[in-house]
Every structure is written in structure tokens, then in C-alpha cells.
Amino acid sequence: MSVLEGKVLIAQGGGPTAVINQSLAGVVLESRKFPQVTRVYGAVHGVDGIVNENFLDLTQETTHNLERVAQTTSSALLSTRTKPDEDFCARMFDVMKAHDIRYFFYIGGNDSADTVRIINEQAETENYEFRSIHIPKTIDNDLVLNDHTPGYPSAARFVAQAFMGVNLDNRSIPGIYIGVVMGRHAGFLTAASVLGQTHPEDGPHLVYVPERPFDTKLFLDDVENTLSRHGRCVIAASEGIADENEVPIAQKLVESVERDAHGNVQLSGSGVLGDMLANLIKGHLKTKRVRADTLGYLQRSFAGVVSDVDQNEAREIGERAAHLAIWHNLDGSVTINRTGSYSVDYRLVSLADIAAKTRVMPNNFISKKGNGVTDAFRAYLRPLLGSRFPSTYRLRAPLVKKLRTKS
């Protein structure tokens, strides 16, 4: 096998995560070790940076700064929502050929995998020697063939710590609390809310994921039952919950539906779903104190809450990608596979098997009634949250005998 000499190009696409720069640092630092790599470029704003030839020469970036960037949340190369069509890919490919780019790494979700697949096909058609690898990232955890995806564990940790806190808050001043969590089609991130539970009656008491149809009547029954049992109710609801006809509950409310370039309806960046659910409860149940928060962009960008397991894996999957392309001359998508409790390895799969496909929560992770999650899910998620995950403690002192009133 002859050695393929040329440049490396790296880009980041889609929504940022807390560890996406770990994968970037992994690719850059590992690529720079190979003598056949003449330069390591980074495209600014993902695929847009490729057609516009906006490249940073990462060969000239210090190792020390790369290590600090790796610790910084969000896409250091900046990102894009552009979904390239065949023509756009042809233009990208033209630029890459002009710069003698022979290795392409795209860190992104399943749309990004599809982009890599198209470019790869183009290279084969034109008989241009070219290796391209998709490196997964998504807080939604919705890539097929992956045990989980880099970015999800840190976002899950944020959601778990958020609900750990709001449960205590709700316990101290009882009422109904609704927290709306990101996740268009997959409920993994919403389900993470239960990992903040310590004591038996800790919330969230109800969890609604997009994998089950959302029924308004059953929802109100659930809330009423929880209230009579605990005197309070903490609810985690996915932004993507939909009715039995798969119409998103949020979409029913938004006056002017805004769609992105991928044809998706805007679900994040608005408090409308939470407020609607709160008004629904206020209108039907005799309870005054109903509060709704939409956890919003903090879930994927918050600086300072990160899983070290996630950091390590995101770094290593970037390094692995460099090895697979440059050492082993392979194309594909690198996946994370769970091998033990807890250990993982990384496998290369074909881009066509990942691209534009969506994984949802398996049935055994969702409770029978569809309003909670199972211990199987807890066992799945816990090792991903990493070390120094907080816990909560409560007073256990005995009650004092009453002197003035009957107990």
C-alpha cells in the first residue's frame, strides 16, 4: 500500500456540544504526527468554509492552545446549519482538490455523515485518491450503530444536575414544575433527568419522551395522581413530544412555524411548549403554583459542566479517526461500542449505514405507561456521566412532639 501524501481538512457541523473540540484536538494532534501529512487545515463554519475557502492552518496552532481549546465548549472552528446538496458537494470537492486535500474529517450528526458520504462518492467517481471520515457528535444521542455519541454524556449530566436542583427547589416550595428538554425525535436527553434522583420520592416524577404519543388527558391524570401522592410534581418533557398523529405538541402552538434548511421545525429557543403545558394544567387542575422552564441552549453549551468520560471518548474518537484514515487508508464513520461495564472500543462502519438515519430510545428504556424510564436506562446512562457527579443530602433529624396542636 502506497502512502497517500497531502493535506488534512477538518470541519465541525451542526449544533455544538461540550466536547466537540476534544475530537478536533484529537484529529489535529494525531494527524500532525504523520510525515505524509503536509498541512492540517480547519474549515471555518463547517461546509460553508469549504466552498468559501475559509481555512485556518492548524499546523501553525500551538499544541498548548489546542489543549485549552479542547476544554472549551462549542465548535472552535465555528459551525453551520447548511445541508449540502450534490451541487454544493461538487463545489466543496473542487476546492479540496485545488488545495490537495487528501484526508477529510467531519465532526457532526447524521446529516454530516450524509455529507461525507456524498463527497466520498464524488471522489470515487473522479478517481481522486481521498479518505474521508465522519466523527460522531450530537447531544440528542440519535445516531444508529453507536452505544452513545460524544456530547450526549455531558449534556445528560447538565440535565441531570438541573433536575437534581429543581427537584430540591420544588420540594422546598411545593407546586408543579415542568422542565422542557432538547430532543427532537429521541428522548435520551429528557430521560437523563432521572439520574439526578437520590431519594425515593425525588422528581422528576413524570418523564415524557417523543417515542410515545403524548395524550393530554393521560398527562393531566398523571399530574393529578402525582400531586395526590407527593403533594407536588416535577415533570421532564421533551421538546419533541407529539400527538398520536406525530404532530409535535409545540408545533400546534407556534403561530408562524419556522423551519431550518433541513426542513425541521424550530423547537428550541422558545418557551412556548412549557408555557402551554403549564396553562393546560392551570386550566384543568385546582392548583395555582405551576412553573415551566425551557432548559434551552444551556444544555449543549454551558461552560463548566462536563463528563470526563465524554471528554476522553471524544478525544480518542478523533485520534482513532486520524489513525483509520492515515494509517489504515479507510473511509467511514467511527462508532462507540460498549464492551464492558464500563469500557468501550471504536469501530469503523460504512457511511451509508449511519447517514441520515435516526436512532430512538429502545422500548426497554421506557416505562410501560410511557411516562417514565426504567432501571435499564439508569444502568445505561450512569457510567457515561463521569466522575464527581454530585449527590443530594437531606436532614434526617426526628420530629419534635407538639405541645400546642394535635399532630
Place this chain on the structure above:
Amino acid sequence: MSVLEGKVLIAQGGGPTAVINQSLAGVVLESRKFPQVTRVYGAVHGVDGIVNENFLDLTQETTHNLERVAQTTSSALLSTRTKPDEDFCARMFDVMKAHDIRYFFYIGGNDSADTVRIINEQAETENYEFRSIHIPKTIDNDLVLNDHTPGYPSAARFVAQAFMGVNLDNRSIPGIYIGVVMGRHAGFLTAASVLGQTHPEDGPHLVYVPERPFDTKLFLDDVENTLSRHGRCVIAASEGIADENEVPIAQKLVESVERDAHGNVQLSGSGVLGDMLANLIKGHLKTKRVRADTLGYLQRSFAGVVSDVDQNEAREIGERAAHLAIWHNLDGSVTINRTGSYSVDYRLVSLADIAAKTRVMPNNFISKKGNGVTDAFRAYLRPLLGSRFPSTYRLRAPLVKKLRTKS
């Protein structure tokens, strides 16, 4: 001076904070050292627990568990929004006499200080030997005579880290981002958003606090100017922003105004202000990508983001309160005073000087145009955020010369 023998009673009132249990632990552990203290009781759900005689015997709580509870966010004794009137205070006082309570500590905001003041007056009228101390806490930082209040530094740290992240997110996929921050009358918490800035053009680019009238036209001008300068715009807006007639912007929008027992309009627990501001921008500026998050209850309850300076001070102010009442036989409210850069001491002031008064941001903390904060504010807040405050790093590699397109 004769030694006053009897029981200690502690309660927590109002909204929880990340360090309110530090003050609880401080009072309990320090009180238990005094031989004249026969028991240390905790009232469950604040003043409601007093009239209902719901007391925990904290003399029987382990020191080890108290230390772990101190690390847990939110009120471990549970809280209440009840604002006692004279009659309610008389009933509380009746219960306290029945239990031979001689020392009362109430951890809360300015409403709680007023409660302590009324009970104290009642004791004097009845010639009942009784010491009562108010221990400050509020994430709003709006107590007079305090350099700052326990709970604020940790909430400020959360807000700063949140904006640190959303600024990076907004930089990677440009658009307009609005983050709505708690603070009914005082803008201290909203202003904290700027402490997450590292680089010159980092957001939030615009900060709106309740201390200045909010003008819709000037707001849209500010956003447009920021967009033309940075190509994006991150906005921090206080939930309490109001027009020139002091009508809250949020209140104008809420269909059915909900008020709490203190006569306050509900501003938190709804995304309506953020969504309204986003729609305002969408309606007037030619920009599509506008997102709004309401940071919500996470600001005061999030488990795992805390300032160690805040923890230390909250603990010590509780200990001080115990000393002032039990050693020195004094009543009042304990305040935090800044003595150096950075050091503090604690002083006792009269309850009447604190009770039911509200501090707002001084003029020199707010920029002349009223849409930002000053370096004086940055210098004020930075030491409070504590150690290991994160920073952000960006790539500094040179741009590559274009081959296909003109730069």
C-alpha cells in the same frame, strides 16, 4: 449579664439558594457548642412550620450529615412564601414560648427580616427574654447595608457560566440570542452575565436591568447596531425590566396576572418575556435566527455550580449569628461588609434598617447608555465568583491563502 438558657429555633424562608444550607449548618453546629442551649430545633417550611409546630430536633442530627446537607442546594428545612402579619406572628410567638425557645434565627430576604422584626417587638412587649437574628440570603442581592448577600455569588456564577457558553454557541452559529435572567427590582444577577466574557467581542453585547426604563425603540436600535458590528447579538435581559411608567414588560404580556402572597406579579417560571422580545425583533429587523431562553429556576437551584467564596461566607455568617445571639445577647441582622480586595467582615445592624427595603444597582455599575455594565461592576463581582472559574479559548491559527476565490 446572666446566661439565657433555652432552645434555639432556625427557619429558612423565601426562594432557596445554592448555599442557604451552609448558613443552616453554621447556626446548628455553633449553637450546639453552648451549654445554655438545651435543644436546637428546625422549623419545617419556614414560618408555616412554626405556627403548625413542625419542628425537627436538629440536636439529634449527625454532624457528618449536616456537613453534607450544607453542600446541597436549596432549603433543607424546606421553605415558604407566607408573609406573616401581626396575628400570624403572635401565633408563632405563642408556639415559641410554649417550647421555651429563646433564640430564633431566620435565614431569608428582606421580607424575612421584617418577620424577625415583628416577632422581636412582640417579645419586648411581653417582656419575654428572647434573642432573634436575621441571616441574609437572596440571589437578587437586593438587601441594603450589605456589600452582597449569600446566595448571590453562586447564582451569579451560574449566570456567568451560562452566558459564557451561549456566547460561544451564538458565535459558532450566528444569530440573535436573548437570555432572560431573574431579578425583579435589582439587576445584579443579570449584570453577572458579562463575567463570562473573555475576548473583546464576546457577548452578552447588550445588558438590560430593571434600574433603567426599557424603551422598545432604543432596544431595537441597540440590536441593529450590534448586528452590523458583530454579525450576531447576545442579549441579557432582566425579568424585571419595565417601561418608563414602571410597568414590567413581562406584565404587559401575561394574560392572567398571577400574584403571590406578597403582592408580587409572577415573573419567573414562564418563557413569555423572552418570546415577546424575540417576536419584537423578528417583527422589526430583517433577521430570521432569533432564540430566547429563560434561565429559570436553574439559576438558584442548579446542583454543582457554586462559588466557594459564597459557601464560606454563608457558613460563617450563620456561625456569627449564633455567636451574636448566644455569646453577646444581641438582636439584629448580620451583614457582609467588604473590607479589602478581597476580604470581608460581618456586622450586626438593626432589623428596622434592613426589613422590607430594597437595594438596587448603584449608578456607577450601569453604563451611561443603560444597555451594559461598567468595569466597576466587574471589579465588584469577580472576587465573589470564587476559585476554578472557567475561561474560554479559541483557535489563533493563521488563515490559509485562497486559491479559487478572491479573499
